[in-house]
Amino acid sequence: MFSDKEEFKQAFSQKLEAELSKTVKTATEVDAYRALGSLLREKIGKKWLATDQRYVQNKEKQVYYFSMEFLIGRLLGNNLLNMKMLGIVSEGLQDLGFDLNRVEEEESDAGLGNGGLGRLAACFLDSLASLGLAGHGYGIRYKYGMFDQQFIDGNQVELPDLWLSREFVWEIRRPEEAVEVRFRGHVSSSEDEEGGLHFDHHDYEQVQAIPYDVPVIGYNNETINTLRLWSVEANMDDTIRKAAKQEEFGNFLHHKRSLEEISEFLYPDDSHEEGKRLRLKQEYFLVSAGVQSAVRTFEQLGLPWTAFLEKVALHINDTHPAMVIPELMRILMDDKQMGWEEAWEITTASVSYTNHTTLSEALESWPVDMVRSLLPRIFMIIEEINERFCQSLWEQYPGEFDRIAELAIIADGQVKMAHLSIVGSHSINGVAKLHTEILKKREMKIFHDTFPDRFNNKTNGITHRRWLMHANNPLADLITDTIGEHWIDDPGRLTDLLAYQDDREVLERIQTIKQQNKEAFASWVYATKGITLDPQSIFDVHIKRLHGYKRQLLNALHIMHLYNRIKMDPSLDMTPRTFIFGAKAAQSYHYAKKIIKLINTIADVVNNDPVVSGKLKVVFLENYSVSLAERIIPAADVSEQISTASKEASGTGNMKLMMNGAVTLGTMDGANVEIHELVGSDNIYTFGLSSEEVLEYYRSGGYSAKQIYETDDIVRQTVDQLIHYSPFSKGDTEFQEIYDSLVHHNDEFFVLKDFRAYVAAQQQIDFDYRDKQVWNRKCLINIAHAGKFSSDRTIQEYASDIWRIGPGNMVK
Numbered sequence: 048m049f050s051d052k053e054e055f056k057q058a059f060s061q062k063l064e065a066e067l068s069k070t071v072k073t074a075t076e077v078d079a080y081r082a083l084g085s086l087l088r089e090k091i092g093k094k095w096l097a098t099d100q101r102y103v104q105n106k107e108k109q110v111y112y113f114s115m116e117f118l119i120g121r122l123l124g125n126n127l128l129n130m131k132m133l134g135i136v137s138e139g140l141q142d143l144g145f146d147l148n149r150v151e152e153e154e155s156d157a158g159l160g161n162g163g164l165g166r167l168a169a170c171f172l173d174s175l176a177s178l179g180l181a182g183h184g185y186g187i188r189y190k191y192g193m194f195d196q197q198f199i200d201g202n203q204v205e206l207p208d209l210w211l212s213r214e215f216v217w218e219i220r221r222p223e224e225a226v227e228v229r230f231r232g233h234v235s236s237s238e239d240e241e242g243g244l245h246f247d248h249h250d251y252e253q254v255q256a257i258p259y260d261v262p263v264i265g266y267n268n269e270t271i272n273t274l275r276l277w278s279v280e281a282n283m284d285d286t287i288r289k290a291a292k293q294e295e296f297g298n299f300l301h302h303k304r305s306l307e308e309i310s311e312f313l314y315p316d317d318s319h320e321e322g323k324r325l326r327l328k329q330e331y332f333l334v335s336a337g338v339q340s341a342v343r344t345f346e347q348l349g350l351p352w353t354a355f356l357e358k359v360a361l362h363i364n365d366t367h368p369a370m371v372i373p374e375l376m377r378i379l380m381d382d383k384q385m386g387w388e389e390a391w392e393i394t395t396a397s398v399s400y401t402n403h404t405t406l407s408e409a410l411e412s413w414p415v416d417m418v419r420s421l422l423p424r425i426f427m428i429i430e431e432i433n434e435r436f437c438q439s440l441w442e443q444y445p446g447e448f449d450r451i452a453e454l455a456i457i458a459d460g461q462v463k464m465a466h467l468s469i470v471g472s473h474s475i476n477g478v479a480k481l482h483t484e485i486l487k488k489r490e491m492k493i494f495h496d497t498f499p500d501r502f503n504n505k506t507n508g509i510t511h512r513r514w515l516m517h518a519n520n521p522l523a524d525l526i527t528d529t530i531g532e533h534w535i536d537d538p539g540r541l542t543d544l545l546a547y548q549d550d551r552e553v554l555e556r557i558q559t560i561k562q563q564n565k566e567a568f569a570s571w572v573y574a575t576k577g578i579t580l581d582p583q584s585i586f587d588v589h590i591k592r593l594h595g596y597k598r599q600l601l602n603a604l605h606i607m608h609l610y611n612r613i614k615m616d617p618s619l620d621m622t623p624r625t626f627i628f629g630a631k632a633a634q635s636y637h638y639a640k641k642i643i644k645l646i647n648t649i650a651d652v653v654n655n656d657p658v659v660s661g662k663l664k665v666v667f668l669e670n671y672s673v674s675l676a677e678r679i680i681p682a683a684d685v686s687e688q689i690s691t692a693s694k695e696a697s698g699t700g701n702m703k704l705m706m707n708g709a710v711t712l713g714t715m716d717g718a719n720v721e722i723h724e725l726v727g728s729d730n731i732y733t734f735g736l737s738s739e740e741v742l743e744y745y746r747s748g749g750y751s752a753k754q755i756y757e758t759d760d761i762v763r764q765t766v767d768q769l770i771h772y773s774p775f776s777k778g779d780t781e782f783q784e785i786y787d788s789l790v791h792h793n794d795e796f797f798v799l800k801d802f803r804a805y806v807a808a809q810q811q812i813d814f815d816y817r818d819k820q821v822w823n824r825k826c827l828i829n830i831a832h833a834g835k836f837s838s839d840r841t842i843q844e845y846a847s848d849i850w851r852i853g854p855g856n857m858v859k
């Protein structure tokens with residue numbers, strides 16, 4: 048790359064002059080970002096091409112990871128890290144008067160995702176490339192990503208995310224790789240001489256899918272994979288011809304606009320399936336463009352179709368891209384003249400599916416009429432899949448009407464995407480052990496009984512390169528100083544740190560780094576929000592999407608309770624606490640928005656009351672995003688993972704925080720169960736109902752929130768403050784809805800039931816934190832076990848068990 052700093056400085060100055068007509072003296076930070084981007088693209092180009100050529104030459108099996116979301120965040124720092132250029136570039140820039148951190152901030156934070164599912168996809172790409180595996184992402188290049196969040200009067204306000212208004216230096220538009228995607232129209236069939244049926248799609252609307260390729264750079268190796276983001280463009284010839292026929296130019300513009308909507312914005316609701324036509328269009332757009340492109344790449348190998356399943360794996364990230372199944376069937380049968388059986392065998396052997404949620408309101412189903420009119424040929428194929436599937440069930444379970452009706456893909460006028468995904472793929476996985484068990488034993492039991500071999504678990508992971516090496520470089524350096532650098536390539540070896548759990552010096556160094564991170568974070572908060580934080584206090588962090596089941600409300604009620612206690616006894620013996628929140632609520636999720644308002648109100652009361660000021664602070668940071676997470680996580684002491692047990696499929700924030708030495712306060716839910724298993728009860732604070740208990744309450748209806756409210760004075764006092772005159776309600780009805788959800792609607796998420804146990808766990812933390820040696824040891828033990836949660840481990844499992852690809856192409 049660059050042999051030394053001087054070489055880099057020279058190349059950088061030349062870039063500034065040649066491309067931006069600026070000198071080092073006149074260049075701004077934006078100029079520096081653009082020049083650096085351009086310089087790196089040049090360095091990347093050849094390797095990227097070579098990776099592609101290597102894959103073709105070796106005829107390597109390619110994995111295509113289809114996802115409606117890739118929450119990639121900023122790429123500059125990470126790309127420099129993976130290219131092993133971070134040191135040279137940051138020092139070189141410093142010599143020239145630039146601060147790399149400031150230059151990094153000039154890049155938009157690419158928020159092409161909602162939360163966990165989208166960020167997981169981004170971590171997976173990093174691991175695939177870093178392990179030298181041939182895996183690529185297919186997604187949508189949304190013009191507007193996840194909305195920007197602002198608080199006005201404590202309420203969330205959404206602003207459009209114009210991420211492309213700043214230059215995104217990493218993408219390359221590739222019009223020569225465009226494909227066409229067809230909607231609507233009619234399908235006719237005809238018979239050939241041998242009696243074979245042929246289908247012809249006509250009168251359709253056609254759009255162009257234009258790929259924008261983003262390089263995915265492996266860590267310190269020779270691999271650069273591709274994230275291919277598709278953008279829609281109206282097919283001008285087609286559109287003009289149609290408009291001319293109708294002799295209406297107004298129609299032409301209208302029509303063009305309506306087509307271009309497809310890649311306009313990311314749906315910002317990850318909790319409620321709405322059945323919106325535009326969303327269905329987006330899903331098919333991604334699927335059709337991606338499958339056509341994958342098929343085209345396969346055909347360039349010149350192999351027979353029977354080799355497809357050995358050379359291509361199509362993975363669907365949740366059910367959103369489930370139409371990969373009928374789309375591949377369509378291409379194989381209609382374009383490649385294959386018979387049903389052969390096409391079906393190839394399709395099911397190539398497709399695999401990950402389930403990310405058991406929340407029934409988030410499960411996708413589409414009205415039959417909508418699918419039929421928008422995608423007539425795809426609908427026919429889904430119908431046929433359904434018929435053949437029901438037929439085979441009939442043979443296996445004759446007379447069992449109920450079972451067949453429950454398993455059917457099409458029922459009650461709806462197409463059930465989870466059913467389609469299970470029937471049309473060879474592997475279905477959950478994202479943590481507990482989640483997979485719940486799928487197998489409850490949510491998908493009947494499918495598990497039918498296809499037991501298809502179900503498997505792949506516990507989620509996160510990339511330790513972004514979340515430890517880049518976000519918390521001092522900690523990464525300390526680890527390397529202590530155990531050597533092998534953990535970087537083999538994060539499981541972080542367990543070598545366990546040998547130092549009683550080493551005073553190592554423990555003190557961990558504490559010093561945490562303290563410095565907390566100070567850096569506190570200065571940033573002061574500079575941006577004007578709030579002073581005490582870096583000696585416990586930094587208690589709750590960062591994730593705002594959802595009822597994630598129970599930010601439980602945390603909020605606890606803060607109200609603490610506030611009340613201090614007000615009653617201002618000399619209360621407690622360790623000072625800073626509660627830090629970050630969360631976006633879906634625009635239409637009214638209840639979640641009320642909880643945001645409540646937390647902001649609590650912050651306002653607490654932060655302006657001198658009686659509690661030395662003990663309590665509450666900060667709700669606006670616009671939680673990947674880059675904000677990178678700031679908060681290294682400074683966290685406590686990691687709040689307090690979902691209602693059984694509801695959080697895995698969680699991945701829990702892993703990021705643990706890897707940075709925060710101690711989890713959590714329910715036995717999702718991957719918390721596996722964190723507990725690894726670190727042991729002394730190094731995690733668990734509380735509350737178990738998933739079995741929760742599920743049993745739901746089944747029996749035996750829970751009474753009202754009873755707790757009536758019998759527990761502390762619960763009642765705190766909950767009443769939501770509506771009675773109090774510092775928080777100020778006598779108006781702002782929080783009536785929250786009160787009602789707890790007291791009158793039987794507290795769906797068991798907040799009141801778990802309240803006492805949560806308070807007790809928090810008290811234990813307050814106590815344990817006082818002995819720094821004891822606390823630091825917990826931090827070390829958490830860091831040491833976090834290697835299990837590197838996405839490298841997760842991807843190795845997907846590679847060997849699901850995709851059947853090996854590290855044969857590992858080039859170091």
Ligand code: 26V
Pocket residue numbers: 161162163164165167314316317318319320321365403404409410478507695696697698699717
């Ligand atoms: C659902 C929907 C449904 C309505 C349309 C838009 C939309 C967008 C996304 C989703 C999926 C939500 C599922 C999800 O993000 N699950 C999270 O996945 C994480 C990665 O596996 C996991 O750690 C979290 O526990 C899980 O909630």
